[in-house]
Amino acid sequence: MELFEVMGKRCSVRKYLAKPVEEQKLKKILEAVNEAPSAGNLQAYKIYVVRENMVKRMLSEAAFGQSFIEFAPAVLVFCALPEESAKKYGERGANLYSIQDATIAASYAQLATTALGLASCWVGAFNEGKVKEILKIEKELPVAIIPIGYAAEKPEKPKRKKLDELIYFMDN
Numbered sequence: 001m002e003l004f005e006v007m008g009k010r011c012s013v014r015k016y017l018a019k020p021v022e023e024q025k026l027k028k029i030l031e032a033v034n035e036a037p038s039a040g041n042l043q044a045y046k047i048y049v050v051r052e053n054m055v056k057r058m059l060s061e062a063a064f065g066q067s068f069i070e071f072a073p074a075v076l077v078f079c080a081l082p083e084e085s086a087k088k089y090g091e092r093g094a095n096l097y098s099i100q101d102a103t104i105a106a107s108y109a110q111l112a113t114t115a116l117g118l119a120s121c122w123v124g125a126f127n128e129g130k131v132k133e134i135l136k137i138e139k140e141l142p143v144a145i146i147p148i149g150y151a152a153e154k155p156e157k158p159k160r161k162k163l164d165e166l167i168y169f170m171d172n
């Protein structure tokens, strides 16, 4: 798929087929993520790949009962590494860059997922403390949960703002 087609096709899918995500496709997604830009090329993030039913269920519960997480064949949890970015960039690294690194990486994952004929949904509504407990992490900051699978629904494309509501040309 061409990049602009991928961008146009990506949408939040919250129902997946039971079909697993092929190892090769998962690898391709993760390799695409590794191409993402990051502050100082530090890549101050970590990705947890969750496929175990019990852990997916726990993540669903931590995400206030968003059960589609549990029923996705694979779930990626993107975590920022604030301390790693802080070593070079101080507070700005900890509070902004590491989160941006993880966010951009998750965005790459969503696009790669779409390009491979799979679907995903960004999940940001979760109890941070609970997710940290589930992943057994302390210093890492969970930023996004991205369930991945083959779509079992075709959601209507949500309306966007008009470009002139988003963009201000500062030409004069």
Ligand SMILES: Cc1cc2nc3c(=O)[nH]c(=O)nc-3n(C[C@H](O)[C@H](O)[C@H](O)COP(=O)(O)O)c2cc1C
Pocket (backbone or CB within 6 Å): 010, 011, 012, 013, 014, 066, 121, 122, 123, 124, 125, 126, 158
């Ligand atoms: C930061 C962020 C947090 C989000 N959190 C959730 C969430 O917790 N649950 C959910 O179902 N969708 C969540 N979404 C998906 C949005 O609802 C979705 O992207 C938006 O409605 C636009 O629809 P589209 O992705 O189909 O274009 C989130 C998206 C972003 C970027």
